[in-house]
Each structure stands twice: as structure tokens, then as C-alpha cells.
Amino acid sequence: MRATISRIAREAGVSTATVDRVLNGRDGVRDRTRQIVEQVARDLGYYGLPTGEAKTARLDFVLPAGPNDFMADLRRHLFEEAQTLTGVEINVHQIEGFDHDRLPERLRSLEGRTDAVGVVALDHPKVREAINALAASGVHVGTLISDIPSTRKVGYVGIDNRAAGRLAGLLMGRFVGGSEPKRVAVFIGSPAYRGHEEREMGFRSIMSEDFPQIRIAHIAEVRDDRERAFEETRRLLAEDRIDGIYNIGSGKRGIARALRAARRDQDTVFIAHDLTESTKPMLLDRTIDAVIDQNVRVEAREIVKLLLSSVRGSVEPEYMPRLQVIFRENIPTS
Known part of the structure; x- marks a missing residue:
């Protein structure tokens, strides 16, 4: 038993x-x-050792690199979580988030060197194969933030991204308002991230169901790059009348900069994800109208808990954080 x-x-x-x-x-x-x-x-042999002290459990995390405030917060909270535990070593590896060749290589390089891996990754055949190979080698793998189904993972920690997209659509519809035709733009990091794809699906779904007067006039893939987001926003504002922007991933600073430069920051509805130190000022000056947050501190805690329990032989249920909408009036104090 x-x-x-x-x-x-x-x-x-x-x-x-x-x-x-x-x-x-x-x-x-x-x-x-x-x-x-x-x-x-x-x-009972819980630690894999019938007698003696428990060995140190090594947990590795493979996360997207780049100037992404949310991922920076995630890295920080992972290390903070490690400091609260004994017998746990945490290592974080940063890989270009949209490179579906380097990521599988890094995952395979961890075979035999770690007990468990948590990964934020594209849903790509090479990535799925690398996860399955890592699991077959005896390493416990968990997905984080964006799920990758049909893999040999021990679980997923993250929000229901389709529900998050529907929530964004509801907010957009209410903020834009009116019965006259309106035009909105959707900025996506990459549809290869299942979480991004699911948010877009949810947003489209509620737009067609409840707000048929609002047309999704533009979809821009900015690969979570703030400069690319800035240039794309500036181009759209110069060419078309945009009543709202839904930003699915990162790149919020670039969008905000373009809105301010065009003096459209107070009359363009801007809905985004993830409360960070960079989004708080945007909420305060009303450049961003609402942020859909997923509490990265809790997610860091729960992915460590999930992986550690799997290493030690128990089964921890998947954790799905609650969605929280942050406005200027309810920004958390800490």
C-alpha cells in the first residue's frame, strides 16, 4: 500500500x-x-528511504524569459516559498517562451537531475513529447499558468482561462456599452499558449452571445513584447476607430504608452490580466479600466505543494485559483 x-x-x-x-x-x-x-x-517509506533522514527534494521550474512582470513575480514567489520549507531545493530556468525547440531541449536536460519540474510552456508537439519523456524517466511534471492536456503530468495549477476570457468579454461589453456598433481589438501573446487561446475563445464567445453590437475588428499577435505591442497599438489607433482593447497576455506597458501618446487613454476601454507593480499605476490613472488577476503568490505556493506531494508519494488535487477583478478602487495594499 x-x-x-x-x-x-x-x-x-x-x-x-x-x-x-x-x-x-x-x-x-x-x-x-x-x-x-x-x-x-x-x-512507511514515504521519502523513498526506509530509514534515515529524508533526502532533499529538488524542484526545477522552466519559465519564459524576458521583461514580463508577471513571470518576474512568479519567480520571486517560488523562491520565497522555498524559504518556508525544509528539505527542498528550488531552481528556476528561463527560456525564450516562444521557442518550441529550446524548451524541449531544456526539459530533456533535466532527466536524472531533478525530482520534479513545473513548466509554463507552449502547447506544441515537441513540448508534449519532452514532457512525456521526462515523466517516463521518473520526474514528476506539473503545468503552471497555461495547461498542456494529453501529457503525463501530475496536475495543473492555474485559472480557468476560458472563464477568464468570458469575464473580460463581460467587462468589455459593460464598459463600452450602448446599442451602437463598436469596434475592439484583441492583443494575444501567442495562440500556441493554450491559456491565451482559451482566453480568446471565451472572449469571442460572450461577445457573440451577449454583445453582438461589438465587433472584434483586429487581432494582433505581439508575443508578449511591449515594443511590438506599442507599435501595433499606435498603428491601429492611426488607421481605425478602436473603442476597446483586450490584452490577453503581457505587453501592457507598450499598449498604455501608445494610448497616452495618441491621447486615447481616457476614452478607450482597456482590459488586461495580472496585477503587477507596472499595472497598478495604469489602474490609478485610468489608462487600464480593469485587471483580471489570478494571485501569483498562491499559484507559486500550490505548484510547489503539488510537485512536492507527488515526489513524496501522495496525491494532491489540482488547484484552480479564483478569478478576481481589480479596479482602481480596490487595488490591494500588499
Whole structure:
């Protein structure tokens, strides 16, 4: 019988919450209780060792490189999470996010060097094959932020991106308002990211269902590049009347800069994702009307928890964070 948290709790006569705190090195457990739980875990072979101390679990994360504030926050929270745990080593690798050749190479390079890998990646055949090969080698793999179905992963941590797109569509429809025809533009990092594709699908869906007077007049693939987003926004504003912009991925600074340069920042509805230090000023001066946030701190915690539990032999359910809409009036203080 596999040693799970539930079984350790039953054998040790404590709650599963207590076992979780002990195995993750958290405070709030009496020394004697901690000793009992650790001994039961060793006896059951939970750490892969029948006796002795638990080995350090190595977790590697492969994330997109570049000036992406959200990914920078994710990296920071992953390292902060590691500092709260004992027996855990975290390493972060940054790869060009749209390179479907280098990413599989980096994933394969981790075979035999790590216990688990969390990855934010394109949904591409080469990437899927690399994930499956990594899993077949005994490495536990979890997807983060953007899911990759049909792979041998232990789980996915991230929002329901289709629901996020529908929420963006609802906000756009309400903000643009009126019964007269309106025109909006959609900026997408890349449809090769399933999360981006699902957001676009959700946005289109609610536009056609509830706001037929709003036409998606332009779709721009900017590959999360703020300079490319700036140039594309400037071109669209010069050529056409745009009533709203929905930005699915990164590149928000470029869009905002172009809106301000054209003096369209106060009359163009701008809906974006992810609350960061760069989006807060845009909310405050009303360049951005609303941000759909997914709480990157919680996602960092949950992907570490998912991977660590899989390494230690238990099954942790997938975690799907709640969507939160941030306006100027409810920006969190921390």
C-alpha cells in the first residue's frame, strides 16, 4: 500500500493537516508529535528511504524569459516559498517562451537531475513529447499558468482561462456599452499558449452571445513584447476607430504608452490580466479600466505543494485559483 498523507495521519494518530505541516517543515507542531510523524513516514517509506533522514527534494521550474512582470513575480514567489520549507531545493530556468525547440531541449536536460519540474510552456508537439519523456524517466511534471492536456503530468495549477476570457468579454461589453456598433481589438501573446487561446475563445464567445453590437475588428499577435505591442497599438489607433482593447497576455506597458501618446487613454476601454507593480499605476490613472488577476503568490505556493506531494508519494488535487477583478478602487495594499 502506497504511503500517503492520509495513511501516515492514520498510523500516527494525527490529522492530515498536522502531517502536511510536518512533511513540509512548517511550524505549529509539538516536537514529540513531529518526531512521531517523521518516524511513521520513514517506516512507511514515504521519502523513498526506509530509514534515515529524508533526502532533499529538488524542484526545477522552466519559465519564459524576458521583461514580463508577471513571470518576474512568479519567480520571486517560488523562491520565497522555498524559504518556508525544509528539505527542498528550488531552481528556476528561463527560456525564450516562444521557442518550441529550446524548451524541449531544456526539459530533456533535466532527466536524472531533478525530482520534479513545473513548466509554463507552449502547447506544441515537441513540448508534449519532452514532457512525456521526462515523466517516463521518473520526474514528476506539473503545468503552471497555461495547461498542456494529453501529457503525463501530475496536475495543473492555474485559472480557468476560458472563464477568464468570458469575464473580460463581460467587462468589455459593460464598459463600452450602448446599442451602437463598436469596434475592439484583441492583443494575444501567442495562440500556441493554450491559456491565451482559451482566453480568446471565451472572449469571442460572450461577445457573440451577449454583445453582438461589438465587433472584434483586429487581432494582433505581439508575443508578449511591449515594443511590438506599442507599435501595433499606435498603428491601429492611426488607421481605425478602436473603442476597446483586450490584452490577453503581457505587453501592457507598450499598449498604455501608445494610448497616452495618441491621447486615447481616457476614452478607450482597456482590459488586461495580472496585477503587477507596472499595472497598478495604469489602474490609478485610468489608462487600464480593469485587471483580471489570478494571485501569483498562491499559484507559486500550490505548484510547489503539488510537485512536492507527488515526489513524496501522495496525491494532491489540482488547484484552480479564483478569478478576481481589480479596479482602481480596490487595488490591494500588499
